[in-house]
Amino acid sequence: MKKGIHPELKPTTFVCGCGNTFTLLSTKGGTVYLETCNQCHPFYTGKLKLKPAFLVLQAQMEGKEEK
Structure with missing residues (x-):
């Protein structure tokens, strides 16, 4: 690989809404x-x-339709 043209990779933690995390x-x-x-x-x-x-998005959409 050529030096200086590739972005630096950093450890990134991914957190799911269900509580699962992975790095x-x-x-x-x-x-x-x-x-x-x-x-x-x-x-x-x-x-x-x-x-x-x-559910939050659905509630917001229903609220906009009533107005």
Whole structure:
């Protein structure tokens, strides 16, 4: 690899809404918050769950329609 052209990789902690955390190398660094991960995503679990973020968005949309 050429020196000086690739971004620096830093340890980045990813935190899911279900409580799962994992650390990977990323150019971002710090902490990244996720809505879903492999332990809670319906595709991997086979169960359909409504996320709190979806419920909040749905409530906001319903409130706008009433006005």
